Amino acid sequence: xxxxxxxxxxxxxxxxxxxxxxxxxxxxxxxxxxxxxxxxxxxxxxxxxxxxxxxxxxxxxxxxxxxxxxxxxxxxxxxxxxxxxxxxxxxxxxxxxxxxxxxxxxxxx
Amino acid sequence: xxxxxxxxxxxxxxxxxxxxxxxxxxxxxxxxxxxxxxxxxxxxxxxxxxxxxxxxxxxxxxxxxxxxxxxxxxxxxxxxxxxxxxxxxxxxxxxxxxxxxxxxxxxxxxxxxx
Numbered sequence: 001x002x003x004x005x006x007x008x009x010x011x012x013x014x015x016x017x018x019x020x021x022x023x024x025x026x027x028x029x030x031x032x033x034x035x036x037x038x039x040x041x042x043x044x045x046x047x048x049x050x051x052x053x054x055x056x057x058x059x060x061x062x063x064x065x066x067x068x069x070x071x072x073x074x075x076x077x078x079x080x081x082x083x084x085x086x087x088x089x090x091x092x093x094x095x096x097x098x099x100x101x102x103x104x105x106x107x108x109x
Numbered sequence: 110x111x112x113x114x115x116x117x118x119x120x121x122x123x124x125x126x127x128x129x130x131x132x133x134x135x136x137x138x139x140x141x142x143x144x145x146x147x148x149x150x151x152x153x154x155x156x157x158x159x160x161x162x163x164x165x166x167x168x169x170x171x172x173x174x175x176x177x178x179x180x181x182x183x184x185x186x187x188x189x190x191x192x193x194x195x196x197x198x199x200x201x202x203x204x205x206x207x208x209x210x211x212x213x214x215x216x217x218x219x220x221x222x223x
């Protein structure tokens with residue numbers, strides 16, 4: 001079983017749409033959680049950390065459900081610049097990160 | 110502020126040659142990670158260091174791969190001899206703390222072994 005499962009997409013949405021990504025992780029001992037974005041032929045960049053209480057950063061909202069081992073990311077009012085691959089990343093207590101294969105988002109004009 | 114620096118950015122080499130990839134972590138960060146990314150396998154952790162000491166090298170594919178961190182500001186990943194299946198993008202990342210710290214990635218080295 002994979003450490004992290006994500007729908008690869010692609011999600012094709014119009015500008016202004018709201019889109020949600022989900023992922024599940026298998027290690028119940030995971031301690032830290034993040035969403036990264038990766039543009040084509042670029043390095044992964046930290047989008048946001050995910051806290052148990054849920055957290056919001058502008059148009060982005062992340063949720064964590066430890067009981068179900070489930071992480072989500074909601075993007076409101078999508079912009080063309082949001083087009084990228086979004087990587088779900090749980091980390092263990094030694095900061096070893098487990099990267100999902102990513103969900104590809106295409107925002108169309 | 111300078112981010113993680115990697116060199117070279119691109120490397121093309123022939124099978125059997127030695128390849129050395131270099132990384133300078135963000136100043137003050139005490140953990141360093143080497144990853145490899147391919148279309149087939151995604152992003153894989155190869156090895157990571159904390160305070161210059163290798164903590165987990167279970168992701169290193171085989172003995173042809175070795176990594177060192179002689180000081181807090183420099184690390185190398187060496188492949189000897191290289192093979193075509195080693196072709197990938199190799200990323201270095203650093204973080205401030207071992208547990209729970211965000212990792213910041215360098216731009217990567219795109220390696221092609223012919």
